[in-house]
Amino acid sequence: MDDNKQTKQTINPLPSIVKSNNPNARWYVVHTYSGHENKVAVTLKQRIESEHLEEKILDVLVPMQDKIEIKGGKKLSVKEKIFPGYILVKIALDDASWLAVRTTQGVTSFVGMGNKPTPISDAEVATIVKFTQSETPVYKQVFGVSDTVKIVDGPFSDFIGKVDNVDEERGKVKVLVSIFGRETPVELDFLQVQKI
Template sequence: MKTASEEAPQSAEQPGGTEDRSAEIHEAGQASSKKTRRRGNRENGTGPTADAEGESQKSSRMAWYIVKVQTNREDSACEALKRRIKVAGLDRYFGQIIVPVERITEVKGGKKRVVRRKLYPGYIVVQMELTDDTWFLVRETPGIGDFTGAIGRPTPLLPHEVNRILAKLAEEKAEDAPKLKIGCRVGDRVKINEGHFANFEGEVSAVDEANGRVTVMINIFGRSTPVELEYWQVEPAA
């Protein structure tokens, strides 16, 4: 007859098995800890590749849309939308959000001044992927009205329209010399308000926007004579 000790199954552990198993568990724990730290760094934006991964996650289905906003609230509406996007965690569905402007030189009271003029007063331009969530977020932002286009079907900008807006944006960032705002065109009737020919009236025959000069044809001794003037030396004839 076999004893109880003889009938009991033999242990599967070989000599040294306990130590090997402990080492495996320790290594697995270290690997898991490292993976957790890397994931945490990415989520917190502290990892070495956090920025690169964030860029690669941007949606590839974006288009450009013009959005109506309250007049004179273009900048504040733009900032409010950016904040709501971040809070909602929808950054990957949005690109640039801009208020297109250009710099011009105006003359008031005989003095020149550079001002920034909005290209589309009452509108901002948004690069985004249109989904139910993004559409609702934009529509519900304070100061924002609706997308341009058919009701319920926003119309994206055409490529040449986008290029024009981005070109203006590039000019603004490059801080090129501001464009002169000359208030007359070829064929306009103007009055000279300063210089040797003050109070003469004539017709504009040429406009040099690059140098801020205009050529006016005036009548001198019965003959039509061209006179070149600074653009601020003329005003519309009454």
């Protein structure tokens, strides 16, 4: 299964490892191989425990959001990474903690200028966390404006039309369908149309 999205049944939440409130700890963005974010987070957490770095590396986050994906005519709730190829690490940066993160399998680098990691603010992390905890799952957009689609359900079944508007939050798409020689807008559920 693609590591960028997973069904809810296969999600193993990565518990926070915060055991210390080190005032020198800052949040950093760590670049990983795309698709290996969860593996890197799990490996890094195991490494933190085995090397007793709990006072220096306080937390590891893989920001994810609930999305609704339509597959085979069914709605599936999936977790999708907000920043594929990146994880967030709260770390009191010194040589040992930098080396532990940097040499974890799947990590390519810290994000920053040259070889110097650049921290991000607690407010930025709070915004990201708030975004990941959104109550309402968002539809994963599968249609774009001017895509040609076939209506597969409802009174306009088998009609071909062009997408005029996409409402991702409601899971609706407005399709221009030719009826009696005139283009008529029809609002449909994502499940009622299929991309051609």
